[in-house]
Amino acid sequence: MDMILSINAGSSSVKISVYKTDQSTSTPTQLAEATVEGLTAPPAKLKYSRGDQKIKGQELSDISSQEDAFKYILSHLQSDSGLPELSKTEDIHFTCHRVVHGGDYPRSQIIDKETYHHIEELSDLAPLHNGPALSIVRAVSEILPHAKNIAYFDSSFHATLPKHICTYPIDQSVAVRAKLRKYGFHGISYQFITDAVASYLNKPKDSLNIIALHLGSGASACCIKGGRSHDTTMGLTPLAGLPGATRSGSIDPSLMFHFTHNASSPSHSASGHLHITQAEEILNKNSGWKSLTGTTDFGAISSSDKEECKLAFDIFVDRILNYLGPYFTKLGGEVDALVFAGGIGEKGARLRQEVVKGVECLGFKLDMGKNESPADEVVTDISAGDAKLKTLICQTDEQLQMAKGVLDDRGRFVGKKG
Numbered sequence: 531m532d533m534i535l536s537i538n539a540g541s542s543s544v545k546i547s548v549y550k551t552d553q554s555t556s557t558p559t560q561l562a563e564a565t566v567e568g569l570t571a572p573p574a575k576l577k578y579s580r581g582d583q584k585i586k587g588q589e590l591s592d593i594s595s596q597e598d599a600f601k602y603i604l605s606h607l608q609s610d611s612g613l614p615e616l617s618k619t620e621d622i623h624f625t626c627h628r629v630v631h632g633g634d635y636p637r638s639q640i641i642d643k644e645t646y647h648h649i650e651e652l653s654d655l656a657p658l659h660n661g662p663a664l665s666i667v668r669a670v671s672e673i674l675p676h677a678k679n680i681a682y683f684d685s686s687f688h689a690t691l692p693k694h695i696c697t698y699p700i701d702q703s704v705a706v707r708a709k710l711r712k713y714g715f716h717g718i719s720y721q722f723i724t725d726a727v728a729s730y731l732n733k734p735k736d737s738l739n740i741i742a743l744h745l746g747s748g749a750s751a752c753c754i755k756g757g758r759s760h761d762t763t764m765g766l767t768p769l770a771g772l773p774g775a776t777r778s779g780s781i782d783p784s785l786m787f788h789f790t791h792n793a794s795s796p797s798h799s800a801s802g803h804l805h806i807t808q809a810e811e812i813l814n815k816n817s818g819w820k821s822l823t824g825t826t827d828f829g830a831i832s833s834s835d836k837e838e839c840k841l842a843f844d845i846f847v848d849r850i851l852n853y854l855g856p857y858f859t860k861l862g863g864e865v866d867a868l869v870f871a872g873g874i875g876e877k878g879a880r881l882r883q884e885v886v887k888g889v890e891c892l893g894f895k896l897d898m899g900k901n902e903s904p905a906d907e908v909v910t911d912i913s914a915g916d917a918k919l920k921t922l923i924c925q926t927d928e929q930l931q932m933a934k935g936v937l938d939d940r941g942r943f944v945g946k947k948g
C-alpha cells in the first residue's frame with residue numbers, strides 16, 4: 531500500500547489531502563483532508579475532515595505563510611490518533627505539489643535538483659505561488675526524507691493553446707528568446723473539471739466543449755474545445771485576465787507608469803530568488819478585492835450592502851462576462867455547459883445568478899432553487915428546465931487530480947530519485 535500526500539498551495543490557502551492506494555485500484559482512497567485558509571485575511575482558519583470527524587473555522591495564530599500552514603497541517607495529521615497510517619514519516623511514499631508556473635513542462639516531473647532550480651527560475655512569473663510551493667518542497671525534504679516529490683503544473687493543461695492564441699503581438703525575437711507568451715494556469719483544476727463533466731454528461735472527452743470558470747482567490751476562465759484548452763484568461767503570469775483577491779487582473783499596461791514613478795524599481799519583497807518590481811508587487815498583492823473593499827473574502831463582499839463591496843461585485847461580474855461571449859463564439863455556439871468551480875464558483879450563489887443573467891441571451895438560464903441550494907455532488911446541474919444550454923457546478927479537487935496522476939504515472943517515477 532502506498533500513501534500519498536497531495537499538497538495544493540494556493541495564494542490564500544494550503545489544502546492537503548491524504549490518500550492510500552494499492553496496486554489493484556485505479557482511484558486513490560481519501561483518508562483525510564485539511565485546509566488552512568485565509569492566509570490573506572488573517573487569522574488563518576483550519577478546516578479538517580476525516581470520516582465523521584469534522585473541524586470547521588478553527589482560528590489559528592502565528593500562521594501567515596504557506597510554509598507555516600504546511601507544517602501545521604502535517605503535525606495535525608500526524609497527531610490524529612484516527613489516522614495511524616501517518617504516524618511514521620516513512621509511511622508517506624509520494625508527495626504531490628501543485629506548482630503554478632511550469633514554463634514549458636507539458637506534464638508532471640519528479641522534483642530533483644534540476645527541476646527545483648527551473649521552478650525557482652520561474653518564480654518571478656508567479657510571485658504569489660512558485661516560491662511558497664518550493665518552501666513546502668524544502669520542508670518535505672527535511673521532515674519526510676523518504677517521500678518522492680512530484681510537481682504537477684497548473685500550466686501543463688494549456689500546452690495545447692494554438693499558436694495564434696498564446697502569442698503576444700510584440701517583437702518576436704524578444705518574445706521567443708525570453709519565452710514571453712500566454713501560459714495559462716489553474717490547469718490541474720481544469721483537467722479535473724474536464725474529466726468530471728465529460729463523465730457526468732456521458733460524452734467522450736475529445737468531443738467535450740465547455741466554458742469553465744475557476745473562481746477562487748485567483749480567478750480565470752477557460753475555453754475547452756474537444757477536451758483541450760483552446761484559450762484561457764491568465765497569461766505569461768497569473769495576473770492577466772480576471773481580478774482576484776489581491777490582483778488587479780488585466781488593466782491598460784500603461785497605467786502603472788502613471789500610478790507610481792517607482793514602477794520599475796525592485797519591490798520590498800524582492801529577495802534572493804524573487805526579483806519583482808514595485809509594479810508587480812502593487813498589481814499582484816495590493817490590488818483586487820483587497821484594494822477596493824479592504825477584505826479578500828468574496829463571501830463577505832457578496833453579502834455586504836457597502837458601496838465599495840457592491841462595486842467590487844459588479845466589476846467581477848462585468849469582467850467575467852467580458853470573456854463568456856467570445857468563448858461562446860470560439861466554440862461556434864456548440865457549448866455543452868458553462869461550469870462554475872473554485873471557492874467562489876462553488877459557493878457564490880449570487881455571483882452565479884448575476885453572471886448567468888448576463889448570458890441568458892445565449893441560452894443559459896438558472897433554476898433559482900437549485901442555484902441557492904445545489905446538491906452536494908461532484909457535478910450538479912443548476913439549469914432551469916427550459917434552458918437551451920446547461921449550467922453546472924463542479925466541486926473541483928486539485929489534490930485528487932494530482933493523486934490520480936501518481937497512479938497513472940507511477941511507471942515513470944519508479945527508480946528515479948526526487
Ligand SMILES: Nc1ncnc2c1ncn2[C@@H]1O[C@H](COP(=O)(O)OP(=O)(O)O)[C@@H](O)[C@H]1O
Binds near residue numbers: 541745748877
Ligand atoms: N459563500 C461564499 N460566497 C462567495 N464566495 C465565497 C463563499 N465562501 C467562500 N468564498 C470565497 O472563496 C474564495 C476562496 O476560494 P478557493 O478556491 O478556496 O481559494 P484558493 O484560490 O486559495 O484556492 C475566497 O475569496 C472566499 O471568500
Ligand SMILES: CC(=O)OP(=O)(O)O
Binds near residue numbers: 747
Ligand atoms: C493560479 C492561481 O491564481 O491560483 P490560486 O487561485 O490558487 O491563487
Ligand SMILES: [Mg+2]
Binds near residue numbers: 540541746747
Ligand atoms: Mg485554488
